[in-house]
Amino acid sequence: MRIEDHLRQSAGRFGSKTALIAGEIHLSYVELDGLSDRLAASLIARGIGAGDRVLMIAENSAEAVVAFFAVWKAGAVPCPLHATIKQDKLRAIIDSTTPFAIFTQARFFGVVGAASSAAECAPLKILFGTTPVNVVEGWLTYAAMVARDITNELPRQPDGEALAILIHTSGSTGTPKGVMHSHASLLAACGSIITYLENTDDDIVLSVLPISFGYGITQILTMVMVGGTLVLEKSFAFPRKVLARLVETRATGFPIVPAMAALIAGMQDLAPSFLPDLRYITSAAAAMPPSTTQRLRELLSETRLFLMYGQTECIRASYLPSDEADHRPLSVGRAIPGGHAYVIDEADNPVPPGVTGELVVEGPHVMTGYWQDDPASVNKVTSVDGGRRLYTGDLFTTDEDGFLYFVSRRDDIIKTRGEKVSPQEVERVLYALPGIREAAVAGVDDAVFGQLIRAYVALEPSAELSEKEILRHCALNLEDYMMPKSVEFRDALPKTSTGKIRLTADPSISEPLGPESKENAA
Known part of the structure; x- marks a missing residue:
C-alpha cells in the first residue's frame, strides 16, 4: 500500500468531512482527493515519470498539501525544502536531485528563479497562490493546473517499496544530505x-x-x-x-x-x-x-x-x-x-x-x-x-x-581537563534556575584545559540575573570540571528552522563549537 491510497480510502469513508483547514481554506476529503487528482493529471500530461523528483519550497498551505498527494499519485517523489533556503544551497540541491518540477510561492519567486536559472537542469516552475505581476514567461500556475479536467482515470502506482520522499537534513556547511524514505x-x-x-x-x-x-x-x-x-x-x-x-x-x-x-x-x-x-x-x-x-x-x-x-x-x-x-x-x-x-x-x-x-x-x-x-x-x-x-x-x-x-550528540561532547562533559547535563542545571528562559553551553578552545565551558543564556523579561549569580547556582549543582567558566547573555538564542536551539546557527559565535548535527525529526 502507498501513501496516496490512504487518501483515496479516507475520501471514500469520510467524503464531505473536513480533512484540512489552512487559513480561510477548508477542504473536505473528497475535495482534497479531487484537487490532487487533477494536479497529478496535469503533471502526468506534461511528462512526469515514476521516481521523478519534485522540489517544494513553500510555507504551510493547503496548496502544498495538495501537491504532496498529487506528486505521489503521479508516481513521483516530493522533496520539501524549508521556505528560507538560500539560493546557493537550493542550486546545489537542484543539481543533485535534477527535479522534474519546482513548486513555490510568489514571495520565493526570485530565489527559486535565480537558483533554477543557474542550475544544470531546467525543471518546470509552478507557482502556488496569486500570480505576481512580474512573473516571467515559462512559469506555470497551480490554479491553472488544478482547473484541468481529468479525461482518463489516473494510473494506480503499484510499488509500496518505491521511494516516497527526500527530506534534506540541515548542516552547517556544504549540501545537506537527502534522507530517502520509501512509502x-x-x-x-x-x-x-x-x-x-x-x-x-x-x-x-x-x-x-x-x-x-x-x-x-x-x-x-x-x-x-x-x-x-x-x-x-x-x-x-x-x-x-x-x-x-x-x-x-x-x-x-x-x-x-x-x-x-x-x-x-x-x-x-x-x-x-x-x-x-x-x-x-x-x-x-x-x-x-x-x-x-x-x-x-x-x-x-x-x-x-x-x-x-x-x-x-x-x-x-x-x-x-x-x-x-x-x-x-x-x-x-x-x-x-x-x-x-x-x-x-x-x-x-x-x-x-x-x-x-x-x-x-x-x-x-x-x-x-x-x-x-x-x-x-x-x-x-x-x-x-x-x-x-x-x-x-x-x-x-x-x-x-x-x-x-x-x-x-557524539560531536557535541565537551572535553575539558581530561573529562568528558555532556552539554545537556549542564543545560539542565541552568534551566532549573528561575529567570532563565533559554540556555545552551559549548566548549571554547583553550591551550591549557583543551576546552572551557561557556554558557549562553536568554533571561525572562522580568528576570535580573548576573553572571555571578548564575555561576554560583552552577557551583551548587555541578561538579567542578562541569562548571561554566563564563556566561554570555543574549536576547534570544539562535535556532534552526525547526525551532531547536543551536549555537552553530549563529554566525556571530566564532569559537569552534563542533559541527551542527542533523535535524531530529521525530
Whole structure:
C-alpha cells in the first residue's frame, strides 16, 4: 500500500468531512482527493515519470498539501525544502536531485528563479497562490493546473517499496544530505505513531510545524490515515493567536518543540485547563527541560504529554508514555511500537544500564539510505531481519527498566581537563534556575584545559540575573570540571528552522563549537 491510497480510502469513508483547514481554506476529503487528482493529471500530461523528483519550497498551505498527494499519485517523489533556503544551497540541491518540477510561492519567486536559472537542469516552475505581476514567461500556475479536467482515470502506482520522499537534513556547511524514505518506511513510522497516540477520526490536530521536515509531514499523513482533521498554521510567531486557534478549532492534538513549550510555560496569565478539548501534546526535536514539563503539566493536567526522540533517518525512534512524564522527566522513553532501540558500545555489543553508548534503531521505519551518497549510507544503515538498523551517532544510556536517556550528540561532547562533559547535563542545571528562559553551553578552545565551558543564556523579561549569580547556582549543582567558566547573555538564542536551539546557527559565535548535527525529526 502507498501513501496516496490512504487518501483515496479516507475520501471514500469520510467524503464531505473536513480533512484540512489552512487559513480561510477548508477542504473536505473528497475535495482534497479531487484537487490532487487533477494536479497529478496535469503533471502526468506534461511528462512526469515514476521516481521523478519534485522540489517544494513553500510555507504551510493547503496548496502544498495538495501537491504532496498529487506528486505521489503521479508516481513521483516530493522533496520539501524549508521556505528560507538560500539560493546557493537550493542550486546545489537542484543539481543533485535534477527535479522534474519546482513548486513555490510568489514571495520565493526570485530565489527559486535565480537558483533554477543557474542550475544544470531546467525543471518546470509552478507557482502556488496569486500570480505576481512580474512573473516571467515559462512559469506555470497551480490554479491553472488544478482547473484541468481529468479525461482518463489516473494510473494506480503499484510499488509500496518505491521511494516516497527526500527530506534534506540541515548542516552547517556544504549540501545537506537527502534522507530517502520509501512509502513502506514512512507508513510504518506513521502507523506506529497512530498506535501510541491512539489517533482516531475524531482527532483535530493543529500544527505550526513546517511541512519541510519529518515532524511536520507526519501530521499530514497520520490525520489522513485515520480520517482526522489537520489545522495547518504557518508558524508560532504569534503564540497567543495560535492558542486562541486551538480553542476555536477545538483541537485535540498539538505537536510542538521545546522552544514553543517554553513560550507557553512563560505565560503567567494562563488559567489551568485553558484548552479543555486538547487530548494530547507531543514534543520532539530537542530535549524538554523538566521545569517546562512541570509547568505544562500544571496548566494542562488533563492533557497527555508525550516526550519523544527521533531523527529524519527514522522519523521517530522512541516515546515516553504520558503517565511516565512525572516519574522520568529526563527520559525519551522506549522504542516505538514495531521498532527496537538500544544502546551499544564500540564493538556493537549492548551495554548495561547506566553505561553510555551509541543509540541504535531497528525496524521497518528506518530510511533506505542517503540520496546519491552510498558511502554515508553504508556507514549509517545496515539490513537486519524485519527492516534496517540505523546507527544514530547519538549517545544514550538506559535505566534498569529499559527507558532511554539522551546524553549528547557524539560531536557535541565537551572535553575539558581530561573529562568528558555532556552539554545537556549542564543545560539542565541552568534551566532549573528561575529567570532563565533559554540556555545552551559549548566548549571554547583553550591551550591549557583543551576546552572551557561557556554558557549562553536568554533571561525572562522580568528576570535580573548576573553572571555571578548564575555561576554560583552552577557551583551548587555541578561538579567542578562541569562548571561554566563564563556566561554570555543574549536576547534570544539562535535556532534552526525547526525551532531547536543551536549555537552553530549563529554566525556571530566564532569559537569552534563542533559541527551542527542533523535535524531530529521525530
